[in-house]
Amino acid sequence: MTASASISEENEIRASIYWWFATVFTKELDKQQLAAYREGEGAELLEHLADTPELSSAVSMINNSLAKLSVYQHPELELAADFCQQFLSDSKVGAPPYASVYLSANKLMFQEPHEKMRALLVSQGLQVDPKFNEPADHLAIQLDYLGNLILREAPAQQQADFINQHLLAWLPQWLDALRKVSKGGFYQGFAELLVGYLHLELAEL
Template identity: 50%
Template sequence: MDTVAENTEQTMIESRAALYWWFSTLFSRELDETSFNAHLNEQGQLLLTHLAQVPELEVEVNAVKQGLNLINQQAHPHLESAVEFTQLFLGDLKQSAPPYASVYLSEQALMFQKPHQDMVILLNAQGLTVNKSFNEPADHLAIQLDYLGNLILSAIKADDIALAEQEQAAFIQHHILNWLSLFIDKLKQCKQSGFYLHLAQLLKTYLELEVSLLAASYWE
């Protein structure tokens, strides 16, 4: 592989990782005014414009933009966003949409179940730990997306890129897509502007597209 091709592939890998870290940030905590403008009105607009160029993502991207526009029409958009985040993700298990895999994959909708334990094992294998300041279970959606970004970035140094990509696809299928639809269904039941619901739907469609493309790459 020549230098130009190597640089192009590395840039694509870094871009994929950065996108997952962006999703992770938005699902991790409430954004202050500076973070809101940086991640949504600056970086976010660029990412959404880029994603809208993919036909399979156009509908979801437009829906996210509409939801963001509704928030931006408020007097203090970052505060509106923070309040909605709190109501959706930090409320009780009945009235909110908890962003934890265990809640959706355990019979009694409990936290700290097998999905959490599985994520702890995966994080430890990569030499990663959950930041103590975050103080959330390892199967939190934001942690899973952050881990996926790191997994993608590690492919730059992988001896077998195809094998690394299959590891990524397997993680997406068995640790995120196996509960994301249930999370989205719960979001639909909550009062909201629609921004986080559409963001989750965009994430799901993007993940499904990623799995499809990674599988196609494996058989080339």
């Protein structure tokens, strides 16, 4: 394998991890997706990430939550209720996953972060899937965009700037909000895992 091929393979893996994170925060997981976190590809990826000391506690939180969910006849419905309460509520009772809510003075949606993300998407010839009717600064869209940057082998500095300016600029505040409303720990665990992973990525870029 050539050096360039190796780099491309690494980028493909990195992009897929960000797309994987994006799916977690896009919509409620169905029965099959949830099962994959107990004994499928999702479980294997979590096990792999847990080998990194900085990420192990977040993976433990996710696995502990999965264990608690397993006692329910329909665990996917319990998790769906958590998703709705945490991400589909306003900032007074939930932790909506939009950059504008945390970076605007009045905690409103469709503010400057939304416009900046729209401009970035256009600059890369990308657009939000019409089926995903969300503002451009939704966390899942930002993660999807980062995956595309990586797959296109954008310069490391460009990737680092995006992580700093468009993700870590608000994710710590979002994580704090999520900690206050989190019940089962599944989504909080994934949020902790994402923030930890982003910091590790920055150290490598």
